[in-house]
Amino acid sequence: MRSRVTAGLIAILLAACAGQRAPAAPTASTLTVFAASSLTDAFTRIGADFQTAHPGTTVHLTFAGSSTLAAQIQQGATGDVFASADQATMQRLVDAGLVSGSPSIFAR
Secondary structure, eight states, rough: OHHHHHHHHHHHHHHHHHTTOOOOSSOOOOEEEEGGGGGHHHHHHHHHHHHHSSSSSEEEEEEEOOOHHHHHHTTOOOOOOOOEEHHHHHHHHHHHOHHHOOOOOOOO
């Protein structure tokens, strides 16, 4: 189970950066992640690994309850990844037009 969750989280982080061509010279960038508190250990580890694999990229992690994070996003907070602990919270943001792309289930 843990390896599936980890693989799913890595896929989400990679998808957030997908479509960007690698520049000739490394440039500084920040990947902002809002994640449910229950994902703290896994996302902290994955964020550190991602930074190591992508020099010049900083992963900024914000952890809180899914509803709290969703409220922050509804009030204008911006991020690259939102990892909710439940589908209903994610769906509220989708319905409000605050999610680009399609949500992916990364753990069950």
